[in-house]
Amino acid sequence: MQNDIKDLVKRFADGDPQAFAEIVRRYKTEIYRLAFRMLGNHLDADDATQEAFVRVFERQREIREVKHFPGFLKRIAVNYCIDMIRRKQKKFISVDDMSTSSDVQAELAELTAGPDENLENTEITSEIKGALEKLPPKQRMAISLHIEGYSKAEIADIMSCPQATVRSNLHIARKKLRKWLAKLI
Amino acid sequence: MKCHTARRYFDDYLADRIGDQEKKTILEHLQECPRCREELDADRKLMETLRQEPVPDPGENYWHRLERTVFSKTIERLPPETAAPDSGQEKAVMRIYLLPLAAAFLLLMLSLSGISPSLTTAGREPIITAAPEADRSKIPSGICLTAPAAPSIISSLVTSLPGTGGRQMAIIDHLNNMNSKQDRP
Numbered sequence: 424m425q426n427d428i429k430d431l432v433k434r435f436a437d438g439d440p441q442a443f444a445e446i447v448r449r450y451k452t453e454i455y456r457l458a459f460r461m462l463g464n465h466l467d468a469d470d471a472t473q474e475a476f477v478r479v480f481e482r483q484r485e486i487r488e489v490k491h492f493p494g495f496l497k498r499i500a501v502n503y504c505i506d507m508i509r510r511k512q513k514k515f516i517s518v519d520d521m522s523t524s525s526d527v528q529a530e531l532a533e534l535t536a537g538p539d540e541n542l543e544n545t546e547i548t549s550e551i552k553g554a555l556e557k558l559p560p561k562q563r564m565a566i567s568l569h570i571e572g573y574s575k576a577e578i579a580d581i582m583s584c585p586q587a588t589v590r591s592n593l594h595i596a597r598k599k600l601r602k603w604l605a606k607l608i
Numbered sequence: 609m610k611c612h613t614a615r616r617y618f619d620d621y622l623a624d625r626i627g628d629q630e631k632k633t634i635l636e637h638l639q640e641c642p643r644c645r646e647e648l649d650a651d652r653k654l655m656e657t658l659r660q661e662p663v664p665d666p667g668e669n670y671w672h673r674l675e676r677t678v679f680s681k682t683i684e685r686l687p688p689e690t691a692a693p694d695s696g697q698e699k700a701v702m703r704i705y706l707l708p709l710a711a712a713f714l715l716l717m718l719s720l721s722g723i724s725p726s727l728t729t730a731g732r733e734p735i736i737t738a739a740p741e742a743d744r745s746k747i748p749s750g751i752c753l754t755a756p757a758a759p760s761i762i763s764s765l766v767t768s769l770p771g772t773g774g775r776q777m778a779i780i781d782h783l784n785n786m787n788s789k790q791d792r793p
Contacts, residue, residue: 443682444675444679447674447675447678447679448675451671451674451675452671455663455666455674456663459663459664460663465664465666469666469670469674472674473674473677473678473681476678476682477678477681477682477685480678480682480685481682481685547660547661548661551657551658551661555658566658569619569655570655570658570659572623574620574623574625575619575620590616590619597651597654600654600658601650601654604654604657607657608650608653608654608657
């Protein structure tokens with residue numbers, strides 16, 4: 424698998440368009456999930472996913488130097504998500520505005536639950552989203568990656584920081600979330 | 609094991625990412641420390657709550673659309689020289705049409721500014737001459753060039769025109785002939 428990725432990345436660095444298509448196909452779900460966890464809505468997650476791949480494509484020349492491609496790709500995606508969060512925090516866009524603007528998200532919610540369940544789910548979703556959005560970007564990033572099942576070592580690689588920093592970010596984030604989501608826990 | 613050390617392993621313990629020996633040590637500590645048991649339990653519940661909020665699958669159509677959008681965005685952002693596959697042809701077209709036009713324009717400007725030969729004035733020498741400086745100085749009167757660099761400028765303009773050296777020489781001859789005709793009484 425590791426060699427397979429290396430070969431794929433080498434082909435991409437050599438300018439093989441098929442290799443780039445394969446990279447997009449292989450990592451799109453993972454990047455989308457990560458972006459959705461961090462941004463909390465489909466539209467932004469879609470934007471971040473597209474941008475992550477386009478940015479990787481733009482850095483085709485330096486890709487040969489990259490030691491761990493999946494981490495590199497996720498770092499680009501996550502950094503873009505952080506930029507988006509910061510931009511949104513500056514603009515004071517409300518959670519409701521972001522979530523209701525996505526048709527896809529609304530369709531998905533209707534398909535997966537009945538009306539009563541929908542209402543309850545929406546409330547829980549809104550509580551969780553609200554709590555996550557209150558976190559500073561780095562803590563939000565660490566906890567989002569943690570929710571997605573990444574290990575501390577992987578999170579440290581993606582965030583380009585020591586594991587101790589990840590541990591501290593996770594600890595503070597969890598403490599805050601436990602307080603804010605007390606009635607759900 | 610102290611509480612502080614035990615809590616550092618809680619994430620890995622919950623994610624089942626620790627070795628048997630460490631697991632055993634943590635379990636021993638948990639048995640004798642109710643505060644750490646509480647802490648671990650709260651962490652577990654928080655993570656369950658956060659993970660119960662699934663990332664929706666946007667559907668097959670979305671994934672296809674995403675791939676297409678990424679590819680079209682990469683094309684949009686390509687640098688201009690690589691964006692158009694026929695950019696070489698465009699350059700050739702520019703050379704064929706624009707350079708002669710530019711040369712003609714410059715000739716006109718030179719003529720207007722007075723450094724070009726005035727073909728109507730009697731006694732002028734041919735404007736474009738390969739004669740060395742020493743020979744030119746022997747020409748008694750009617751020297752048309754008021755700027756010494758003019759012949760070389762015009763020659764270089766003509767030689768920059770597309771075509772063979774023969775064609776360029778023909779243009780130079782033609783200009784010379786025109787000038788000679790004008791000089792005749």
